[in-house]
Amino acid sequence: EIVLTQSPGTLSLSPGERATLSCRASQSVSSSYLAWYQQKPGQAPRLLIYGASSRATGIPDRFSGSGSGTDFTLTISRLEPEDFAVYYCQQYGSSPFTFGGGTKVEIK
Amino acid sequence: EVQLVQSGAEVKKPGESLKISCKGSGYSFTSYWIGWVRQMPGKGLEWMGIIYPGDSDTRYSPSFQGQVTISADKSISTAYLQWSSLKASDTAMYYCASQGSGSYYDAFDIWGQGTMVTVSS
Numbered sequence: 563e564i565v566l567t568q569s570p571g572t573l574s575l576s577p578g579e580r581a582t583l584s585c586r587a588s589q590s591v592s593s594s595y596l597a598w599y600q601q602k603p604g605q606a607p608r609l610l611i612y613g614a615s616s617r618a619t620g621i622p623d624r625f626s627g628s629g630s631g632t633d634f635t636l637t638i639s640r641l642e643p644e645d646f647a648v649y650y651c652q653q654y655g656s657s658p659f660t661f662g663g664g665t666k667v668e669i670k
Numbered sequence: 671e672v673q674l675v676q677s678g679a680e681v682k683k684p685g686e687s688l689k690i691s692c693k694g695s696g697y698s699f700t701s702y703w704i705g706w707v708r709q710m711p712g713k714g715l716e717w718m719g720i721i722y723p724g725d726s727d728t729r730y731s732p733s734f735q736g737q738v739t740i741s742a743d744k745s746i747s748t749a750y751l752q753w754s755s756l757k758a759s760d761t762a763m764y765y766c767a768s769q770g771s772g773s774y775y776d777a778f779d780i781w782g783q784g785t786m787v788t789v790s791s
Contacts, residue, residue, distance in 0.1 A: 618779060652717070654775055654776060658717050658719075
């Protein structure tokens with residue numbers, strides 16, 4: 563089973579700042595089958611990025627994903643008030659399709 | 671509109687059985703894998719397993735194999751998650767989600783609203 567480790571656990575930033583979230587896999591993620599989700603309190607997760615770097619439908623271009631192999635990054639170029647939430651990575655290249663533990667982006 | 675609508679919240683006692691549902695609409699239900707994800711109170715997401723409604727091919731996470739059963743009834747575009755004997759540790763929010771293409775290897779792009787299951791004596 564591939565274990566995904568997200569860091570940091572919490573990121574305290576101000577609106578307008580840049581956020582950089584990391585997701586490290588215990589083994590190489592095949593074909594860059596890595597997704598990022600956003601979850602706000604009381605809501606279901608929402609897909610942001612799939613295939614490590616492709617934005618899902620309707621996702622603003624301030625969200626970008628990069629990486630390959632075992633190291634992946636989600637970048638939010640300029641934080642908007644609605645971006646403060648928890649972010650999860652997920653690998654879907656090897657069953658079970660595991661999630662990382664999450665990074666909370668909070669208002670500083 | 672493509673959507674997944676889950677059944678309502680449940681409160682059960684330890685040892686009871688339960689089956690929750692997830693109804694798809696607005697797309698070809700039989701052509702996309704549907705998965706189940708657990709979120710325990712205040713915790714992260716856990717991938718439980720997925721099913722292909724077209725032929726009921728089902729894959730489980732080892733952590734959940736034998737603990738739950740995933741099934742689907744394609745005639746009514748509905749997937750299910752069931753327990754034969756609930757434990758207090760099954761208390762969680764359960765989400766169903768559909769993968770974005772007909773491929774097994776894909777992300778979850780459509781999510782249900784979640785079903786809260788509370789198990790308490």
